[in-house]
Amino acid sequence: xxxxxxxxxxxxxxxxxxxxxxxxxxxxxxxxxxxxxxxxxxxxxxxxxxxxxxxxxxxxxxxxxxxxxxxxxxxxxxxxxxxxxxxxxxxxxxxxxxxxxxxxxxxxxxxxxxxxxxxxxxxxxxxxxxxxxxxxxxxxxxxxxxxxxxxxxxxxxxx
Amino acid sequence: xxxxxxxxxxxxxxxxxxxxxxxxxxxxxxxxxxxxxxxxxxxxxxxxxxxxxxxxxxxxxxxxxxxxxxxxxxxxxxxxxxxxxxxxxxxxxxxxxxxxxxxxxxxxxxxxxxxxxxxxxxxxxxxxxxxxxxxxxxxxxxxxxxxxxxxxxxxxxxxxxxxxxxxxxxxxxxxxxxxxxxxxxxxxxxxxxxxxxxxxxxxxxxxxxxxxxxxxxxxxxxxxxxxxxxxxxxxxxxxxxxxxxxxxxxxxxxxxxxxxxxxxxxxxxxxxxxxxxxxxxxxxxxxxx
Ligand SMILES: Cc1cc2nc3c(=O)[nH]c(=O)nc-3n(C[C@H](O)[C@H](O)[C@H](O)COP(=O)(O)OP(=O)(O)OC[C@H]3O[C@@H](n4cnc5c(N)ncnc54)[C@H](O)[C@@H]3O)c2cc1C
Ligand code: FES
Ligand code: FES
Numbered sequence: 001x002x003x004x005x006x007x008x009x010x011x012x013x014x015x016x017x018x019x020x021x022x023x024x025x026x027x028x029x030x031x032x033x034x035x036x037x038x039x040x041x042x043x044x045x046x047x048x049x050x051x052x053x054x055x056x057x058x059x060x061x062x063x064x065x066x067x068x069x070x071x072x073x074x075x076x077x078x079x080x081x082x083x084x085x086x087x088x089x090x091x092x093x094x095x096x097x098x099x100x101x102x103x104x105x106x107x108x109x110x111x112x113x114x115x116x117x118x119x120x121x122x123x124x125x126x127x128x129x130x131x132x133x134x135x136x137x138x139x140x141x142x143x144x145x146x147x148x149x150x151x152x153x154x155x156x157x158x159x
Numbered sequence: 160x161x162x163x164x165x166x167x168x169x170x171x172x173x174x175x176x177x178x179x180x181x182x183x184x185x186x187x188x189x190x191x192x193x194x195x196x197x198x199x200x201x202x203x204x205x206x207x208x209x210x211x212x213x214x215x216x217x218x219x220x221x222x223x224x225x226x227x228x229x230x231x232x233x234x235x236x237x238x239x240x241x242x243x244x245x246x247x248x249x250x251x252x253x254x255x256x257x258x259x260x261x262x263x264x265x266x267x268x269x270x271x272x273x274x275x276x277x278x279x280x281x282x283x284x285x286x287x288x289x290x291x292x293x294x295x296x297x298x299x300x301x302x303x304x305x306x307x308x309x310x311x312x313x314x315x316x317x318x319x320x321x322x323x324x325x326x327x328x329x330x331x332x333x334x335x336x337x338x339x340x341x342x343x344x345x346x347x348x349x350x351x352x353x354x355x356x357x358x359x360x361x362x363x364x365x366x367x368x369x370x371x372x373x374x375x376x377x378x379x380x381x382x383x384x385x386x387x388x389x390x391x392x393x394x395x396x397x398x399x400x401x402x403x404x405x406x407x408x409x410x411x412x413x414x415x416x417x418x419x420x421x422x423x424x425x426x427x428x429x430x431x432x433x434x435x436x437x438x439x440x441x442x443x444x445x446x447x448x
Contacts, residue, residue, distance in 0.1 A: 133258020
């Protein structure tokens with residue numbers, strides 16, 4: 001199969017890769033770029049473990065082809081911390097123990113960050129609906145929702 | 160699988176016309192990629208339409224109608240205030256599709272051409288009287304949305320044809336639309352029944368025009384003129400609502416599956432029609448519901 005050359009931006013860095021047209025952005029991130037934060041839970045858009053943003057739009061990386069990333073700006077969980085300094089959401093997830101096995105966590109962090117960028121003061125209902133496409137089999141969601149709400153409150157105070 | 164990203168609809172149509180084997184267009188990919196990943200359909204030719212100029216645009220035409228580009232996502236429609244003021248039912252129908260992540264990619268035309276009888280945006284487009292531009296080897300023609308689906312998974316488009324825009328008519332005054340679906344959960348599920356209603360009133364609150372469309376109760380989305388006739392000429396009194404519900408139920412020809420039986424779907428179609436009519440009517444009277 002003929003491979004296609006793609007140049008794109010991932011977490012602010014220019015990257016280039018050759019990929020088969022059937023490969024998804026998730027395949028490319030994990031297998032070609034060694035960014036294994038985004039996880040494959042289902043591969044069919046149902047679980048959100050593969051969530052990334054593309055040009056600031058939250059998407060499932062399992063439902064986008066690697067070739068479609070040409071010229072785009074992709075952000076993954078690996079880009080959330082600044083060096084050793086964790087993003088406020090990451091800190092709060094630890095504080096609230098909003099994760100157990102952690103497989104859903106990168107997707108939920110990326111999704112929650114994208115929500116707070118659009119809406120710094122969401123209601124609990126808004127948070128729950130925004131994250132409805134991120135499944136978690138461990139936590140029962142409550143700690144996740146509280147961690148997001150509390151981060152939002154902190155970030156509003158800090159700004 | 161051959162991947163193409165043409166920069167005009169004419170090129171996209173020509174690529175499709177020449178292709179052999181299974182061809183798919185790639186809009187948001189939320190159906191195409193699921194089918195690819197699940198080994199249901201692996202296209203031989205995949206034609207990405209997102210590199211074509213203006214496919215991401217929502218614009219108001221001179222007559223007050225709307226043209227929605229074929230790559231506009233649900234999230235972009237939801238963020239477009241004026242479109243939502245004119246056609247809240249259409250926007251809420253699209254917004255019901257999938258999660259935030261799916262909203263970031265899913266399109267009206269993908270929803271239409273995937274051909275699911277339960278596609279949420281399709282009843283809303285049909286009730287709105289929407290049409291699509293279809294570009295093919297013979298040029299471009301305009302086709303009512305209601306004429307696109309022919310059976311589950313099949314459309315009336317022939318090889319070499321691609322949809323190049325969605326057209327929503329001018330809203331007009333004293334008019335409103337609404338879409339409701341029944342699902343057993345609160346989010347992330349497929350409609351057991353969907354119902355879209357679009358009404359226009361005169362200055363006395365009498366319905367002068369109506370369109371009623373049902374999803375998930377027949378092999379294709381239905382336009383139900385009998386249901387519209389039941390409320391035209393009324394101010395949506397209880398008698399008219401009962402006739403509407405009866406006509407909506409009578410139009411159903413559903414299947415039984417794990418989501419609902421024939422009897423349940425038939426009954427719920429009537430219930431949703433009443434509820435959607437009340438919302439559309441209130442919106443037509445200028446209420447913000
Ligand atoms: C998790 C999840 C939840 C979902 N929930 C819902 C739901 O609640 N309700 C619902 O209705 N759907 C749902 N869907 C299905 C899907 O998201 C929608 O049908 C969506 O609108 C498809 O749009 P798309 O742009 O992603 O289409 P694509 O996958 O890009 O294309 C779909 C089909 O349309 C054809 N097509 C695309 N563009 C054109 C064009 N310009 N001309 C001709 N043909 C074209 C393609 O060839 C293909 O056959 C869900 C999907 C997922 C993954
Ligand atoms: S792996 Fe992408 S949504 Fe589950
Ligand atoms: S922490 Fe295990 S799935 Fe969420």
